[in-house]
Amino acid sequence: MWCYILAFIIIWALGWLFRDSRTITNFQDKYVFITGCDTGFGNLLAKRLDRKRFRVLAGCFTQKGADDLQKATSPNLKTTLLDVTSTESIKKTVEWVRAEVGVKGLYGLVNNAGIVNPIGLTEWLMIEDYKRVMSVNTFGLIEVTLNFLPLIKKAKGRVVNIASIMGRLSITGGGYCVSKYTVEAFSDSLRRDMYHFGVKVSIIEPGFFKTPMTSLDSIEAVLQQLWDKLSPETRESYGDTYFKKYLKMQRFIMNFFCDTDIAKVPKCIEHALEAHHPRSRYSPGWDAKFLWIPASYLPAFLVDAVLALILPKPAHQVH
Numbered sequence: 001m002w003c004y005i006l007a008f009i010i011i012w013a014l015g016w017l018f019r020d021s022r023t024i025t026n027f028q029d030k031y032v033f034i035t036g037c038d039t040g041f042g043n044l045l046a047k048r049l050d051r052k053r054f055r056v057l058a059g060c061f062t063q064k065g066a067d068d069l070q071k072a073t074s075p076n077l078k079t080t081l082l083d084v085t086s087t088e089s090i091k092k093t094v095e096w097v098r099a100e101v102g103v104k105g106l107y108g109l110v111n112n113a114g115i116v117n118p119i120g121l122t123e124w125l126m127i128e129d130y131k132r133v134m135s136v137n138t139f140g141l142i143e144v145t146l147n148f149l150p151l152i153k154k155a156k157g158r159v160v161n162i163a164s165i166m167g168r169l170s171i172t173g174g175g176y177c178v179s180k181y182t183v184e185a186f187s188d189s190l191r192r193d194m195y196h197f198g199v200k201v202s203i204i205e206p207g208f209f210k211t212p213m214t215s216l217d218s219i220e221a222v223l224q225q226l227w228d229k230l231s232p233e234t235r236e237s238y239g240d241t242y243f244k245k246y247l248k249m250q251r252f253i254m255n256f257f258c259d260t261d262i263a264k265v266p267k268c269i270e271h272a273l274e275a276h277h278p279r280s281r282y283s284p285g286w287d288a289k290f291l292w293i294p295a296s297y298l299p300a301f302l303v304d305a306v307l308a309l310i311l312p313k314p315a316h317q318v319h
Helices: 003-021 040-051 063-071 089-102 127-137 139-155 175-197 216-230 232-237 242-257 264-274 286-296 300-310
Strands: 033-034 055-060 078-082 109-110 158-162 198-204
Touching: 003 198, 033 040, 033 089, 040 055, 040 139, 040 264, 055 063, 055 089, 063 078, 078 089, 089 139, 109 139, 109 264, 127 175, 139 158, 139 175, 139 264, 158 264, 175 198, 216 242, 232 242
Parallel strands: 033 055, 033 109, 055 078, 109 158, 158 198
Antiparallel strands: none
16 A cells, blocks of 8 residues: 555656756747846846846836846846836836837746835834835735736736745734735735636745845844834833844844855746746745745744744743
């Protein structure tokens, strides 16, 4: 009996590997639009796809980001300025892309633009802090996707949405985790709705990587601002030493868990664009595979207990 089960598992695994390895050809005929190409994952992805002769259309937030990327790539790559929080900017970009792709339609849309700050303890934040992050990571992503769908359907193309491992396990307060949970839900709905039109949707769930977005300097500066704005009563409930201990814990997480090889993320996006049968989810990073994903399946009380041991204790905690 066990021999049959083992044989079935081996045959299934080999079949999956073969199916996963099959890729498309003729990249030079396929247009891919990427948001957030100034730095980080989007910037590196644009350069890698350009070298593979995809027709890359890169959305940058700043003119400097667009100019620097243009200088580092071939003349085939084209850039435009895009603010994903602006409906006018999105519609203008869609028309620009429509003129570029013509009757072919848009083969790939990569929603990469995102921000982290402000993050911190939930009680330290205001509703405006949530709105700021979600305007980019959630509503910007959704509005960009909705506006590009007609062009994607025309090409029977792909949508690749950058979520995060923190879209599975919320380990910090603020809009980042909330926004990434939303990206997961939106992407799942979109994948099922677009299946009948030949459009494939993939989610990228990176672990921690060293990028400008995870810069300790910027994270600590924002945390300091949040702490300074707290009422005396709230600060007293945490105690004078809490903030220093929280910063120390933050530094440990960023220094220990952050992977310096950010190419792991673009490689997953490339597979989602190139594979005949892209996966619904990719989780680049050792911490994503061996820590955060397994933890997301554990009972909540167990994860809560572990985090409670790691995080500093407020002065007025209830025993």
